[in-house]
Amino acid sequence: MDNTIATAIVMNAGSLLIxxxxxxxxxxxxTSNAATNATLTETANEKAETHNVTIxxxxxxxxxxxxxxxxTVVWTNLETVPHIVISxxxxxxxTKLKSPKLSQEQTxxxxxxxxxxxxxxxxxxxxxxxxxxxxxxKKNRDNVYIKELLRHLAVSGQSLNxxxxxxxxxxxxxxxxxx
Numbered sequence: 001m002d003n004t005i006a007t008a009i010v011m012n013a014g015s016l017l018i019x020x021x022x023x024x025x026x027x028x029x030x031t032s033n034a035a036t037n038a039t040l041t042e043t044a045n046e047k048a049e050t051h052n053v054t055i056x057x058x059x060x061x062x063x064x065x066x067x068x069x070x071x072t073v074v075w076t077n078l079e080t081v082p083h084i085v086i087s088x089x090x091x092x093x094x095t096k097l098k099s100p101k102l103s104q105e106q107t108x109x110x111x112x113x114x115x116x117x118x119x120x121x122x123x124x125x126x127x128x129x130x131x132x133x134x135x136x137x138k139k140n141r142d143n144v145y146i147k148e149l150l151r152h153l154a155v156s157g158q159s160l161n162x163x164x165x166x167x168x169x170x171x172x173x174x175x176x177x178x179x
Contacts, residue, residue: 048111050074053130055083055102055122060130067112068135074109077102084123 048070054061056078065073075085085099085108097120099108112118115136122128 048072052076054078055128058125058128060120060122060128063129064131064133066133066135069113069115070111071134072109072111073132074107075099075102076107077104080104082124083128085120086123087118088121088129089119 049067050072051065051067051074053065053073053075055075058079058081060075067073077083082101082103083099084101085097087097097110097118101124102108112132112134115134118132118134120130120132
């Protein structure tokens with residue numbers, strides 16, 4: 001992770017700590033680190049998404065689609081002419097696309113569980129081509145760092161003032177070699 005991202009993590013942690021300290025100063029209103037940890041972890045987790053590719057006018061749209069691992073792509077044939085989605089060329093890993101013949105309004109769904117570049121075409125109309133690019137999910141790796149930082153804050157944060165918490169975060173990030 002580069003210094004920009006590490007700095008952003010520390011600044012976001014600092015913002016959360018400021019927000020947390022603001023609620024702690026109010027009588028009878030104390031926010032726990034566990035609640036903050038749960039909220040941030042939920043926000044930081046990437047969820048698999050579904051992406052749509054339409055088949056219309058003898059073309060795939062979008063022609064190139066970039067997604068992340070575990071995302072789903074749904075091809076929908078909007079034409080009266082049938083189409084078959086099939087892998088071609090140099091393909092990363094074991095991912096092989098092969099839809100049945102898709103009539104109008106029929107769909108083909110595929111979950112991409114490995115990263116790489118996946119060119120495909122229509123088996124009936126070979127000039128129709130598209131590419132799915134699956135990224136490894138750098139955010140997923142960064143989320144691990146954020147979770148570790150939050151875990152660190154939950155353990156040390158209760159007894160430290162704001163400045164000490166930020167310094168502690170910085171030391172922690174240096175310890176795991178991302179600051």
